[in-house]
Amino acid sequence: MPFEFISAHLNERAEQLLLRKRHVVQSATARTIMVNDKTYLNFASNDYLGFGDLTIKSENINTLGSHSSALVTGYQLQQQALEHYLCTQLGYQAGLLFNSGFSANSSVIKALFQDKAAAQNSAIFQDKLNHASLIDGALHSNAALIRFNHNDLNHLRSRLEKSKAQNKLIISEGVFSMDGDTAPIKDLLLLAKQHNAWLMVDDAHGFGALGNTGLGSCETLIGDILPDILVITFGKAVASSGACVLGSRAFIDYMLQYNRDYTYSTAMSPLLADNTLVRLKHIKKANTQRVMLNKNIATFKHLAQQHNIAVMESDTAIQPIVLGCAEQTLKAANKLKQQGIWLTAIRPPTVAYNTARLRVTLTAAHTFDDITYLVKHLAEALL
Numbered sequence: 001m002p003f004e005f006i007s008a009h010l011n012e013r014a015e016q017l018l019l020r021k022r023h024v025v026q027s028a029t030a031r032t033i034m035v036n037d038k039t040y041l042n043f044a045s046n047d048y049l050g051f052g053d054l055t056i057k058s059e060n061i062n063t064l065g066s067h068s069s070a071l072v073t074g075y076q077l078q079q080q081a082l083e084h085y086l087c088t089q090l091g092y093q094a095g096l097l098f099n100s101g102f103s104a105n106s107s108v109i110k111a112l113f114q115d116k117a118a119a120q121n122s123a124i125f126q127d128k129l130n131h132a133s134l135i136d137g138a139l140h141s142n143a144a145l146i147r148f149n150h151n152d153l154n155h156l157r158s159r160l161e162k163s164k165a166q167n168k169l170i171i172s173e174g175v176f177s178m179d180g181d182t183a184p185i186k187d188l189l190l191l192a193k194q195h196n197a198w199l200m201v202d203d204a205h206g207f208g209a210l211g212n213t214g215l216g217s218c219e220t221l222i223g224d225i226l227p228d229i230l231v232i233t234f235g236k237a238v239a240s241s242g243a244c245v246l247g248s249r250a251f252i253d254y255m256l257q258y259n260r261d262y263t264y265s266t267a268m269s270p271l272l273a274d275n276t277l278v279r280l281k282h283i284k285k286a287n288t289q290r291v292m293l294n295k296n297i298a299t300f301k302h303l304a305q306q307h308n309i310a311v312m313e314s315d316t317a318i319q320p321i322v323l324g325c326a327e328q329t330l331k332a333a334n335k336l337k338q339q340g341i342w343l344t345a346i347r348p349p350t351v352a353y354n355t356a357r358l359r360v361t362l363t364a365a366h367t368f369d370d371i372t373y374l375v376k377h378l379a380e381a382l383l
Helices: 005-015 070-074 077-090 101-112 132-139 153-162 185-194 216-221 249-258 270-283 287-306 326-338 368-381
Strands: 025-028 032-035 038-042 094-098 122-127 144-148 167-173 198-202 229-233 243-247 318-324 356-361
Touching (some): 077 094, 077 229, 077 243, 094 249, 101 132, 101 167, 101 198, 101 249, 122 153, 132 144, 132 167, 144 153, 185 216, 287 318, 287 368, 318 326, 326 356, 326 368
Parallel strands (some): 198 229
Antiparallel strands (some): 025 032, 032 038, 229 243, 318 356
């Protein structure tokens, strides 16, 4: 029989307690979520500022679809305005919109190294904890892939020194999605320049939440030296959808010629682009939400320490509790659901084997009582 491997692999995943399933969400905010007619406290959302709860809508446009790829007739004034705003705010020459962060990350890497002759003299240096989209892009490119230990500048330096590649690209996340810690971007930039390399940063979980005005992991670098490629996604703190790749004019022009995802995809909806721009302008002024988010992070860490809950070193909204065993992690997540807390059990292959975890994500919408309730039942679930 053809494709018998499908059942075999599904059975294997089920036996290992790694089988993934979807849940139909009836409604959700940054604070609560309703599944199967039951409302839970939501500690699994990436809506860090609670912007998904707000009615932020432009009245300038009602056109839902772009009806074409950007290189045909899909590139409209709304997409141009969104790109221009991000370039102006972050100090880049040009930008390119994508319908998802995954598409942006993977396709940019593939396109950059599409020239097989040049790629033979090229190498990609990736942090071992980088997102799947970044790893997939490198695996499907024509360049050599070299991994370095997480946030280990000495290991990266050693890798760079041993490389004979002419074209070197270092890639890191700004905030790592599963550990919640931040990359030493300024040090990565200095190291890149010392070795005549480029730096690419995916700031999906930093943009909006970090920086005095929410411009993310690279805000303190604006006006100085910036990553050569910066990817901003709109599905987290912006509470929208899609992504923008920022870089030099020559780099973006190159992407226009060789990025297959961009060329052969229908362009971002002009309505989505317009509403996203409205949200971005609100985010710059969302100091109250960022202060509240940081207060909630500090509260959670303090209460977790009081209850002897071992949380990983993170000062961001992502607060992981590594249990190791997938079965134990699932049991803890189910106990929390019984108490009205929605908290995702993250298991392999999303994270490495023996590092299954409860991934707590905090938002500005959570209250002190919410966090107190979470920590109380976390302590009981982990016994």
